Amino acid sequence: MDCKEGADQVDKTVAVMEKHRSESQQICRDLCKDGGDGSKLGPTFQLSRVMLPDDANIMGNVHGGIILKMIEEAGSIVGTRHCNTQNGDRCLAALVRVEKTEFLSPVFIGEVVHVSAVITYTSQHSLEVQVKVIAENILTGEKKLANKAALWYVPCSLQNVDKITEVPPIEYASPEQEEEGRKRYESQKIERLETKARLEEAMPPPPNPEDTPKERYTVGFSQSSLIHLVGPSDCTLDDFVYGGVTMKLMDEVAGIVAARHCNTNIVTASVDAINFHRKIKKGCVVTVTGRLTFVSNRSMEIEVLVDADPLVEKEKGKYRAVSAFFTFISLDKENKPLNVPPLKIEGEEEQKRFEEGKARYLQNKAKRLAEKERQQ
Secondary structure (H helix, E strand, O other), X not given: OOHHHHHHHHHHHHHHHHHHHHHHHXXXXXXXXXXXXXXXXXXXXEEEEEOOHHHEOOOOEEOHHHXXXXXXXXXXXXXXXXXXXXXXXXXXXXXXXEOOEEEOOOOEOOOEEEEEEEXXXXXXXXXXXXXXXXXXXXXXXXXXXXXXXXXXXXXXXXXXXOOEOOOOOOOOOOHHHHHHHHHHHHHHHHHHHHHHHOOOOOOOOOOOOOOOXXXXXXXXXXXXXXXEEOOHHXXXXXXXXXXXXXXXXXXXXHHHHHHHHHOOEEEEEEEOOEEEOOOOEOOEEEEEEEEEEEEOOOOXXXXXXXXXXEOOOHHXXXXXXXXEEEEEEEEOOOOOEOOOOOOEOXXXXXXXXXXXXXXXXXXXXXHHHXXXXXXX
């Protein structure tokens, strides 16, 4: 190859890279320009990152926790920026709830993930951020919608973390858009209070499997816990844990439970509302526990609970910090769904949780069918 041919090849490569970069930027602009009805929404933020081997399981599927962490990062940045546009205390947007989120398409190593966040509603002391995740194959240019989520934040003062500051209002395209946002706000507020009211005490650690061997396909066989010491890299400027860090740990534990139950490749299918009940501070030891609650033919519901135990302020005692339900599916080597082994129930408590999980499963199934009919 002579110099001219080499220069031409370089020019072609640069042109392709510029084309992909331009398309990626356009993806994010398109995602944030409207709310699905053509109406302009509030402040926006976009981030993009290529998925690396550390982000995925041994089959190449990117962990759901990685996507959840990126979603929370984008939401926290746009929320914090917006809440600091007015005079007064500087603040950080703290995550208090993630609405049910569906993992619509699997993401693989080498794909570029574009996360776009937009503020869609503000109350006096909280704001809603809606996020869309697009996965792009940079070799073919193919793009797919991987995830959609809605998150709720409250602005916490940097001077006094227990003080919730006021949220600057946003402009709505119409009164109807504002009213829809208000309804979502009232609904999530009620659900958060109901969830908090039925919180259990901090869970005891699961027994050592070697001491009390469990039968396969029981709740006890797959129940798993992860213990993590909260360090500086896990925390915000005011020394409290990022919501995305917690969600990543929760997804990891839920994945271990699912893998132990079916002994196959597993992926996150959806997450019911994640409620952040209390803050977790630097220096706490967090115990993330996951247990199966319900199994259908093709899916597993796993309850994940996060308990925090302060190392220094021991007098405060161990407390429940976060709770959620994760749904996983089992896949074969071609990423096609497999049947899940049935769950063997032991005792009244497990039966009660199973029936509650079944009710959630049927409710979510009915919602999906209704949404599908509406789109048709």
